[in-house]
Amino acid sequence: MATTYRVGSNDNGNGALLAGAVGFGLGLAASAGRKAAVQAITAAAGDWFDGLKAEHKLAMGIIETLEKTTEAEPKKRAMILTSLEHALGKHAVQEEDVIYCALRALGDVADADALGHDHNAKVKQGLYDLEQIDKTSPAWAARLQQLKADIQAHVAEEENVVFPRLRDKLSADENRKLTGRMNREGFKVA
Ligand SMILES: [Fe+2]
Ligand SMILES: [Fe+2]
Structure with missing residues (x-):
């Protein structure tokens, strides 16, 4: 008190x-x-890349839990949606405030901007829409499927293309420092 x-x-x-x-x-x-x-x-989970991969898995698990809910469970949908927003919010801060900045610092501005745009136009917009749409209507599950597909495409780009390249460009010491920096930023909004 x-x-x-x-x-x-x-x-x-x-x-x-x-x-x-x-x-x-x-x-x-x-x-x-x-x-x-x-x-x-x-x-x-390990270094910054392993940590982000673990968070991708966690977010996908929450989305799968949401998929199992029905139109008769609007309160349950709202509750689980809140935990998805929290998980993805923290994840976005770590990427936008640390990882994408490291990409830009190494000259990969295009990827950093494209991934940042996904966060705003696809992920944050999707979460906003899921807050707005009636959770007892079929439109809600349809919007969840769209968000899931958008996140899967974004995650594939990060895990298969952009992040491995960033990790390879950095020395072991630089990767270690990036991991520390990302975890400190994540802790602030955890
Ligand atoms: Fe991302
Ligand atoms: Fe990510």
């Missing part, structure tokens, strides 16, 4: 702000264990 600190009688609301900040800090400490546990799944 957050502790309220009074900063004098005429603090113009700073006391409330401070209490909020302290509460936020306590919240961060409490969630650090959960965040570490979430990121550990990625980190334990």
